[in-house]
Amino acid sequence: MSSIETQTESAQYVHYHDGGGPGKRRVLTGQDAKPTFTELPRVDMRRMFSDDFASRKELAVEVGAACRDVGFFYAVNHGVDEKVLDRTFDAVKQFFELPTEVKMEVHNQKTKKFRGYEAFLEGKLDPSTRGDLKEGFLMGEDATDPEQNRPITPATAEPRNQWPTAPEAAFFRPAIYEYYNHMINFSRRMLSIFALALDLPEDYFDSISTHPMTNVRAVHYPPQDSETDVGIGAHTDFCWFTLVFQSQTKEPALEVLNANGVWVPVMPQKNTFVVNVADFLKLVTGGTWQSTVHGVRNMGGEERYSMPFFFSPNEDGVVSVLPQFRKLGGKYEDIVVGEYFQRRLDVDRTTHLDGGEGRRS
């Protein structure tokens, strides 16, 4: 998949999973190539904590450009303590080393929201593969978990998360909650910067984000030795935005697709998050911001771990294309966040791409 290889092939397509269905992009080379990114911008988030509005606005302008031109950026000086990140990754590694039966107690197929443990090869966004070469654990908003301090209402009374009960797994729940709470705070600041980047008041999204839909996914990718395997098939995320912390492998594994159908590697950088725009932010910006296709191939010979945090507004929040992105005469429907989210989850659960085409054909 080098750029040289790309230039010698003609009329190739890259296939992916977008908006709940199959998508493809022509690989453009030579005179057909469009101006597009070849690396991720680095954004210094320290200004997010500034009392000075001009400083926050300056940050928002940079973030807005990254969201429009790339859909992905590195976030440095994000304010999440490095010690918390180290502790979280230690716990995640330890969890995945537990016996399979301990992990399978909380198998995600026992829940409607797919929470809990996902075994190797069970995820399969790309039907030409034997499945995603990863195992994972997913948790998220759940008013019945006392750690979340949320009122239980008829709509939130059912437990959503699953936690292992084996004594040897007792360390895991508090470790994940420590990360989760830090990520909620980081996300709220991020949300106000996104609002500013869209020339809206900083608190514009707050009223629909009082009890946001959120997920932490801990993922373990073993090293793969076959080019035909994938850690996670090419896809876009179906939330508002995603914050990813990845382990420090020597070789990059996460890859982001640019407009010319070229996979841009995302080299892990120390104490740095990768932030990406997801489908909802693309939707409310009328496609001005990009929900960029990405995937993982862990070819560097090392175990890899990552911790994506997915943020969406309230389940009963109603969103639509923002006024400044509407075209005269256009028809714009309201979308209930939770309904859209569950539809996408059901698609992911039950369907795969048609046709058996891989990432390139």
Ligand SMILES: O=C(O)CCC(=O)C(=O)O
């Ligand atoms: O592991 C990563 O770096 C990204 C994972 C990812 O894209 C996802 O879980 O949606």
Ligand SMILES: [Fe+2]
């Ligand atoms: Fe993703």
